[in-house]
Amino acid sequence: CERIILDCDPGVDDSIAIFLALASPDKIKIDAITIVMGNNNDVDLLANNACLLLQMCNMSSDIPVIKGANKPLASAYHGHSGIQVHAQNGIGNVKYPIKDLNENPVEQYKDVSAAQFIIQHVLANPGVITLCAIGPLTNIALAVSIGGEKFIKSVRRLVIMGGSVGGFGNKTAAAEANLANDPHAGRIVFDAFNDITMVGLNCTRQLPLNKEIREKMRKLHAIGQFCFDITAHYTEILQSWNDSPCFNDPTAIMYLIKPDLFEGQRACVDVEDSGRLTSGQTVADWTGRWGRPLQTLVLTKVDQNGFAKELLDRLAKLTMF
Ligand code: BDR
Ligand code: CA
Numbered sequence: 001c002e003r004i005i006l007d008c009d010p011g012v013d014d015s016i017a018i019f020l021a022l023a024s025p026d027k028i029k030i031d032a033i034t035i036v037m038g039n040n041n042d043v044d045l046l047a048n049n050a051c052l053l054l055q056m057c058n059m060s061s062d063i064p065v066i067k068g069a070n071k072p073l074a075s076a077y078h079g080h081s082g083i084q085v086h087a088q089n090g091i092g093n094v095k096y097p098i099k100d101l102n103e104n105p106v107e108q109y110k111d112v113s114a115a116q117f118i119i120q121h122v123l124a125n126p127g128v129i130t131l132c133a134i135g136p137l138t139n140i141a142l143a144v145s146i147g148g149e150k151f152i153k154s155v156r157r158l159v160i161m162g163g164s165v166g167g168f169g170n171k172t173a174a175a176e177a178n179l180a181n182d183p184h185a186g187r188i189v190f191d192a193f194n195d196i197t198m199v200g201l202n203c204t205r206q207l208p209l210n211k212e213i214r215e216k217m218r219k220l221h222a223i224g225q226f227c228f229d230i231t232a233h234y235t236e237i238l239q240s241w242n243d244s245p246c247f248n249d250p251t252a253i254m255y256l257i258k259p260d261l262f263e264g265q266r267a268c269v270d271v272e273d274s275g276r277l278t279s280g281q282t283v284a285d286w287t288g289r290w291g292r293p294l295q296t297l298v299l300t301k302v303d304q305n306g307f308a309k310e311l312l313d314r315l316a317k318l319t320m321f
Contacts, residue, residue: 002130002156002256003029005118007068008249009038009135010049012086012234013209016227017134017161017249018050020257022057023314027257031121031129033065034114038135038181039082040090043070049089052096056223058321068114069138072182079181081171085237092233097226097320115142119151126154132256133189134161134249136178141185144192157195161252162186163269163282164201165298170243175280176201179271183280186271190282196296198269199252200282203262203299207247207307209235216312222320250311255299258310263301266294 006021008014021028033054035047047067054060071077087093112120118139122129133140137160144152162178163186164170171177179186190196209231218228235245255262267284275281284298 001025001027001029003031003125003128004130004132004256005032005034005121006030007034007036007114007131007133007135007139008050009036009040009046010053011039011046011090011135011249012092012230013247013249014039014134015049015053015091015230016247017253018053019057019223019227019318020250020253020311020314022059023318024253024257028253030063032117033063034068034118034139035065036068036114036135036139037070037072037077038079038178039086041070041077041079043067045090049091052098055098056096056226056320057318066112066114066117069142072136072185073138073141074184075182082177082181085234087233092230094226094229097222114139115146118143119147122151122154123147127156130156130159130256132159132252134178134252136182137162137185137189138182141182141188144188152192155193157197158189158193159197159199159252159256161199161204161249163198165267165269165282165284166202167281168201169281170201172280174275174278176282179282180280183271183273186280186282187273190269190271190296194293194295196269197255197264198282198296198298199255200298203302204246204248204251205244206302206304207251209245209247213308217315220312220316221318223318224315227315247307251302251307254307254310257314258306261303261306261310262299264297264299267296267298268292268294269296269298
């Protein structure tokens, strides 16, 4: 069972990722959820969302939620399209089925930032903790900058939902949203680590979040109904922009659960942090022309039916409260 810190910005697809992780105690143990701006820059709201998701699954006393960066490292927050996609409350403006909690923000670990927590927890468990990042890489970059080599070497591995190779994006023509929302952080993180798995758009675009699978989630149980509800606005707005809704964040969790559903290729991946049109673009050197280690496994292919089956089978095991 792999112990992870899940760094996220919940978030419609982050929410499904959290459910999938909670439904998979045989494979993953979430030691903590750390919150980063991204889909919204109100980290209180995002942290509250994470707490409520945990409450829905009766896991709130087991997993701390720790707030992190509320702005990118070196650029202004330009995440307004994220707020449009995920809606004002981050989850498609759906109310949580826990009535009292909608108005009562839950906060934990006020005295420590996400970056500090990540460093402390990793150093206390050297070689054991996987960082799974499904939002912008700001918290991880801060942890790298503060924690240095000792911290970097103590991380087991890094699994990132973000990026795309081949020159296309979802937030801009060139860049995927998590990297576009903090390109400087992305560059620091891809420079620092030597064992990264990049679960980017090349892979997640093969997993459409369509009516058929939404209906299957809905039929499971109350949490499945909730997944159906929160994905309604998300899918509609993306379709209206001629974009294709897909499973982004849950794919990173699925990789941790069932890596044999995926294929990938190693490359050295670097992040453009200054391009006029390409800021946040991930660029892959497959052949070593930069003379740098091929530090990243770029996922390129996923078994679509296998993913759907595993997702539904696992979600089906969740119980509410
Ligand atoms: C990523 O951007 C966010 O909007 C999603 O939560 C996901 O992490 C997809 O590009
Ligand atoms: Ca996310």
